[in-house]
Amino acid sequence: MNAVLPSPEELQKSIPVTAALAESVAGHRAAIAAVLDGLDDRLLVIAGPCSVHDAASTLDYARRLRALAAEHRADLLIVLRAYLEKPRTGIGWPGLLLDPGLDDWCCGPAERALRPVADARTGLPMGRRLLAELAELDLPLAYEFVEPALAPYVADLVSWGAIGARTVESPPHRRLASALPMPIGCKNRPDGHVGAAVDAVGVATGGHSVVVPDGKGRLAVSRTGGNPYAHVVLRGGSHGPNYGPHAVADALDRLTAAGLPARVVVDASHGNSGKDHTRQPLVVESLAAQIAAGRTGLAGVMLESFIHPGNQPITPDLAYGISVTDGCMGLDTTAGTLGALATAVRARREARVAVPT
Ligand SMILES: O=C[C@H](O)[C@H](O)COP(=O)(O)O
Numbered sequence: 001m002n003a004v005l006p007s008p009e010e011l012q013k014s015i016p017v018t019a020a021l022a023e024s025v026a027g028h029r030a031a032i033a034a035v036l037d038g039l040d041d042r043l044l045v046i047a048g049p050c051s052v053h054d055a056a057s058t059l060d061y062a063r064r065l066r067a068l069a070a071e072h073r074a075d076l077l078i079v080l081r082a083y084l085e086k087p088r089t090g091i092g093w094p095g096l097l098l099d100p101g102l103d104d105w106c107c108g109p110a111e112r113a114l115r116p117v118a119d120a121r122t123g124l125p126m127g128r129r130l131l132a133e134l135a136e137l138d139l140p141l142a143y144e145f146v147e148p149a150l151a152p153y154v155a156d157l158v159s160w161g162a163i164g165a166r167t168v169e170s171p172p173h174r175r176l177a178s179a180l181p182m183p184i185g186c187k188n189r190p191d192g193h194v195g196a197a198v199d200a201v202g203v204a205t206g207g208h209s210v211v212v213p214d215g216k217g218r219l220a221v222s223r224t225g226g227n228p229y230a231h232v233v234l235r236g237g238s239h240g241p242n243y244g245p246h247a248v249a250d251a252l253d254r255l256t257a258a259g260l261p262a263r264v265v266v267d268a269s270h271g272n273s274g275k276d277h278t279r280q281p282l283v284v285e286s287l288a289a290q291i292a293a294g295r296t297g298l299a300g301v302m303l304e305s306f307i308h309p310g311n312q313p314i315t316p317d318l319a320y321g322i323s324v325t326d327g328c329m330g331l332d333t334t335a336g337t338l339g340a341l342a343t344a345v346r347a348r349r350e351a352r353v354a355v356p357t
């Protein structure tokens with residue numbers, strides 16, 4: 001059975017972006033680009049839950065993150081992870097946009113049969129409304145574009161985008177990155193292969209013919225201008241982490257050799273933490289040391305963080321503020337890691353000022 005979705009224009013009309021909000025998103029994108037270019041010496045920090053599964057806890061987290069962003073404004077440019085789609089290794093919950101009720105993953109077949117099933121017809125408006133509310137808090141939003149056909153429904157609210165480890169070799173995702181109007185991070189492959197991410201950045205930087213739905217929902221082909229702010233995200237992999245000084249230098253060298261800007265974001269979670277949220281602060285410790293030692297090109301850090309630490313299986317009775325996908329750091333630990341990163345940025349700044357010209 002098919003379920004017909006509204007067109008992007010219909011959804012945008014029912015959940016509009018005001019001129020003021022569009023201006024705020026454009027400002028956030030430009031600010032992120034300036035950090036990636038090294039014109040702004042702050043550190044980009046993309047922090048937030050692995051996945052968004054309900055509006056209340058996400059808004060609660062966002063308000064608390066906004067306070068931390070204001071506290072560290074001079075040193076860190078903090079972006080909220082607002083991931084409504086999840087790429088899965090195997091079968092698993094695909095995220096709020098496609099399954100907002102978490103119905104297909106909550107319980108056994110008997111209980112499932114009794115639950116009202118919500119799907120993308122509910123998830124799209126729910127997700128877009130939530131992104132608009134989050135963006136109204138004046139926080140830049142990060143989003144992983146998993147399903148290219150859904151990008152036109154949300155992209156106008158996103159300030160930083162990701163092409164994930166599982167899709168980084170997919171030509172449609174690389175071409176989508178070249179069409180998107182915000183900086184895009186391309187992650188290394190799940191096995192740790194960084195060359196695929198460098199290739200993705202190369203493709204995203206160029207112009208291509210991209211097939212995506214137009215405003216009316218019809219498939220359309222458009223010519224892209226290329227994304228000048230595509231960059232690599234090091235997320236470690238099944239063969240081990242890649243956040244240490246040698247791995248970071250190696251990635252920067254590969255980018256330079258490919259004729260691309262030498263800048264990376266490092267993800268403290270996923271393959272770099274072995275998906276153990278208690279290890280994220282150790283990764284941050286190493287990154288902070290590299291930054292304090294003057295490492296240029298290390299433009300940003302990604303953290304998986306939510307109100308409370310850890311994660312929980314999807315059941316009908318979810319605990320508040322705990323991830324339903326990868327384990328996250330709690331807010332207290334997150335606050336400590338942000339403080340450490342801000343201190344490192346100040347040390348890097350002071351060392352630069354002290355260098356005689
Ligand atoms: O970031 C979240 C997960 O790592 C990603 O969606 C894959 O999760 P899975 O391996 O549990 O499917």
Ligand SMILES: C=C(OP(=O)(O)O)C(=O)O
Nearest residue numbers: 050164165166187235270
């Ligand atoms: C799925 C994610 O990461 P990765 O693609 O690195 O596994 C994520 O950041 O949510």
